[in-house]
Amino acid sequence: MTDVFIDIPGVRNFRDAGGIGALRRGVLYRSGSFHALTEDGARRLRALGLRTVFDLRSAVELEVWPDRRHGLDHEAFSLPTLPADRQDAGRPWPEDQAALYPFMAETAGPSLAAVVRRLAAPDSLAAVVHCAVGKDRTGLTIAVVQSLLGASEAEITADFLLSNIGLGLDRGPVPYTDETGAERVSRPVGAELLASSLAWIHDRHGTVSGYLRHHGVTDAELDALHANLSA
Numbered sequence: 001m002t003d004v005f006i007d008i009p010g011v012r013n014f015r016d017a018g019g020i021g022a023l024r025r026g027v028l029y030r031s032g033s034f035h036a037l038t039e040d041g042a043r044r045l046r047a048l049g050l051r052t053v054f055d056l057r058s059a060v061e062l063e064v065w066p067d068r069r070h071g072l073d074h075e076a077f078s079l080p081t082l083p084a085d086r087q088d089a090g091r092p093w094p095e096d097q098a099a100l101y102p103f104m105a106e107t108a109g110p111s112l113a114a115v116v117r118r119l120a121a122p123d124s125l126a127a128v129v130h131c132a133v134g135k136d137r138t139g140l141t142i143a144v145v146q147s148l149l150g151a152s153e154a155e156i157t158a159d160f161l162l163s164n165i166g167l168g169l170d171r172g173p174v175p176y177t178d179e180t181g182a183e184r185v186s187r188p189v190g191a192e193l194l195a196s197s198l199a200w201i202h203d204r205h206g207t208v209s210g211y212l213r214h215h216g217v218t219d220a221e222l223d224a225l226h227a228n229l230s231a
Contacts, residue, residue, distance in 0.1 A: 004159075005166060006048075009041040010034070010068070013134040013166035017142045020159060021151030024231035027125045030142050032133040032167075033057065035065035042070035045128075050074045052127040054115050056081045056137040064179040065132075077118065079111040081137040097136075101193045104140050105200035109215035112144050116217050119145065120224035135163035135189055140197050147208045148222065149229055153198070157191045164188045 004015040004025075012032035018025035029048070033055070037045075053076045055067060062078060081104055082093045094100045118124050129145075131137035143156045151159075164170040169188040178184050198208075205211035209222055 004162070006044075008037070008044050010036040010038040011041055011130075013163055014128075015162065015166060017129075017146065017159065018229075020155040021146055021149040022226070022230035023146055023149040023151065024229065027127070027229055028119070028142075028145065029126065029128045030134050030138050031128055031130045033061075033065060033130055034067035034069075037068040037070060039070045042068075042072050045072060045074075049126045050128060052118060052124045053077070054079055054118070054127065054129045054141070056111060056129065056131040056141060058082065058179075059084060061132060061179045077114065079114050081108045081111050081131065081141070083107050097187060097189075097193055098196070100136065101140070101197040102200045104137065105197040108137075108140060109211065112141060113212055113215040113217045115141055116145070116148070116212055116225055117221055120221045120228055122228055125228065133163075133167055133186065135167060135169075139163060139189065139194060143194055143198065144208055144212075145225075145229070147198075148212075148225060153195075157194055160194050161189060161191065 004019065006014050006016065008014040011034055014029060014031035016025050017023065017028045017030045050072065051074050053074050055076060055078050058080050067076065094103050115129065119127060129138050129141050139160045143160060146156045167186065168174060169186065173185045173187045176184055176186050201208055201211045205214055
């Protein structure tokens with residue numbers, strides 16, 4: 001599956017989310033943020049037909065590292081996965097990965113519903129979902145969309161784990177400086193992390209579509225999403 005990676009200068013971990021389930025390639029991409037996007041990278045995004053960008057980062061991240069456009073005219077949506085009013089030692093989410101993933105499932109409903117509604121619109125494609133590096137918040141969001149398009153859990157997990165390769169985490173944790181200037185460590189993702197998010201959704205709502213209906217997505221919008229993204 002490593003053929004899904006696309007070189008976009010200045011953007012980390014950029015790849016096609018399609019090719020599994022009924023989700024066709026060339027319509028939905030996933031990545032890290034565009035804050036270091038180069039002019040060459042922007043030209044390549046334009047060639048992909050980019051129309052919509054979903055930014056899942058917090059307001060603080062957006063202030064410190066705003067996305068660059070270099071003349072791109074896509075529609076941008078700021079849809080934070082995590083709530084702004086939760087502060088754990090200055091962070092709006094749990095530090096521990098095992099705690100983070102169920103927490104994301106609990107808090108991401110409004111963001112995920114907004115992504116699904118926009119992707120259901122015929123003029124939304126091609127679209128990119130991104131957070132900071134494209135592995136955790138983006139990982140859950142893409143997993144939800146892929147699930148709606150009939151991808152198996154094994155296929156979804158295999159795509160999710162590609163972020164380890166895309167970010168060089170297949171060789172172990174990588175140090176980085178976060179938006180507050182603090183030194184932190186980015187850790188590889190494992191299958192059990194995504195499984196815990198999906199389990200939270202299934203335990204409380206039965207299905208991914210039931211979870212989205214709980215957050216206001218209609219059956220008509222789910223049908224339109226499938227029609228718009230399927231091969």
